[in-house]
Amino acid sequence: MSKNIIIIILAIVFLSSCRNKKTESETEATSTVGNITTLTDAQIKNAGIVTGKIEQKEVSSTLKLNGAIDVPPQSLVSISVPMGGYLKYTKLLEGMYVTKRQVLCVVEDQQYIQLQEDYLLAKAKIGYAKAEFERQRELNRSKASSDKVYQQAQSEYNSLSVMVQSYGEKLKFAGINPNNVSTKNISKSINIYSPISGYVSKVNVNIGKYVNPSDILFEIVNPSDIHLALTVFEKDINKLAIGQSVLAYTNTNPDKKYHCKIILIGKDFTENRSTEMHCHFTNFDKSLLPGMYMNAEIELKSQQSNVLPSDAIVNYENKNYVFIAKKNKQFEMKEVTVGIIENEFTEIISEDLNEATIVIKGSYSLLMKMKNVEE
Template identity: 45%
Template sequence: MKTNTILSLSFLLLLMSCANAEKEATKEVSRPAVKQENNIVQFTAEQKKIAGITTGMPEKRGMSSMLNVNGLVDVPPENVFSISIPLGGYIRKTNLIPGMMVRKGAVLATIEDQQYVQLQQDYLMAKNKLKFAESDYIRQKGLNATKATSDKLFQQTESDFNQQKIMVKSLAEQLQLIGLNPLTLTAGNISRRIQIYSPIDGHVTKVNVNTGKYVNATDVLFELINPKKLHVNLTVLENDASSLKEGQKIVCTTNRNPDKKYLATIHLISPAIGEDRSISVHCDLENYGKELLPGTYLNAAVKLNHASVTAVPDEAVVKWENKFYVFTDEGNHQYKMIGVEPGILSEGFTEIKSPLPAKNIVMKNAYAILMKMKNGGEEGA
């Protein structure tokens, strides 16, 4: 009886021991592998190897960012020609339409008016009077030399001659203004019509007249552009303007063909700020063809240079709940999550604006640590 009682107690103790062992094992399995204190996560050497975690010190890098702006293809003022006529008249013929290509010296329009006839008549008559005034001057000069005539008469003759020279010269210049050559003008080729010629090889962008219309001296008949020199007019916000300087390179693309790159150089930055708090930046295009026309909308990327900054690989920065973090190596396979302020992103690196501790930073697979930390925290909750 006594022996049976001892055996029963021993069996009961054994059962209790097994139950306690099983309970401890269960606790060990459910225990989180993450220390939540101070945002520290614990890895084993094997876990670190499997996750591919590497560490290193942040480095100083000369980084640059891209400023994206918009603009239009434009033509410098010296390459835009407004065509007018110094004397009014009626348009008798013009075949121009916007978009046409014209060569230098080509006839743009034919204009007629009676004042052209009057101007040619006045020139030829003044020219004939000049011949008489010149002959009289020479004759009076000879007589005055022998005192056959008075000085007063000679001076009057000389004055008339000089005035007539001025008149002929003035009328000749007026003829040249309307495209007539005074040297070839004779009584036999007086015409009521004149022609307007193109001063450049270029494209017609505006036609403001039609056949039969009367134009005044102040009217612009046509507008031509020289397509051999185009530039880009960019619109840049006031806050971004301080980052730009003359000589910077930009890369432009069109919405129609975004794969085609056009290179340009900043030529001039306007000092005036517009009502929309933006400024105009003028850039010289370096490579373009006939497909790029004035008025074309462009997307432009300006490369901004910065001084040396503290940077880490992009993989070192993680984002959690709209905030950015990196992990410091605390030793013994422990990593601590600290908040940072990122800056420029360039060539696989991220600028860190906020100060970092003098410790190694997780450079690769930082997200593996973040996932272990957050998942481990949920299990331990």
């Protein structure tokens, strides 16, 4: 009986010893210090950990940008009335196409009548003044009149010449041809003509409204020079070139693509290290208006890049990490900067990992073991 008791006691002691050894082994296997964790051979096998090196692969990418429709100063015309007046007539609507020298509107005011009257009166007086000046000049040569009378006639003629010239230029400025003004042809209204061919982008007036010289009645856009201004950051400048194709689209209709070509890349950078890039539309769409926000995509050329299988990268607290295999079954968790993801490979921007041995399978299991131990 005593022999059986001894055997039972020995068995209990043996089992307790094994349990303690197992606990110690597990504790040692899952030890983590900082960003380095240590595993046993069994844990490495169970986690399916496989290591490898960074590879070189050709990676193509799409650069996404945003910006707005822009028009150079020479292609956006603001229409105003030089001397003001009441809007008598217009049929313009936004989106309409107008040709150069087409009548945009008719404006009338009393001041146009007064200006033509002043011009005709000055012209009438200058005829007499010229004849008197020439008569006094001949009399002065023969000493039949004094120098004073001659000079007065000359001054009167010169003053009226200036007035006629001045009134004539004012008529031209108001849009009235002086050659068409006569005692039988005085108009209270003027026509406003389009200086360019293009689309009406804005209509700011209505019939009967009084407009001042500073008021903008209409805006006309020359479609041949409308372009897309995109914001480009300094890090992407070397990926772009003049003549490169661009696909643009609006937020409201992203499926409709507008084909463009890069025509200009800015050289000056703002405080946030960005510049403007200008693109021409291959075909103009009148629905595209100045100031309209747009997105754009540019297919970049394939280039050799450092890549890892996407399974090698783990995301933790909004940061990307890989595990680097060290000696003695240790694995270091290291933050990396990633780029393009293509065909289950991810571009690695970090340049200090070229010689490192990196976990390419089992990274997530490593992360779980490390963070569970820390908790």
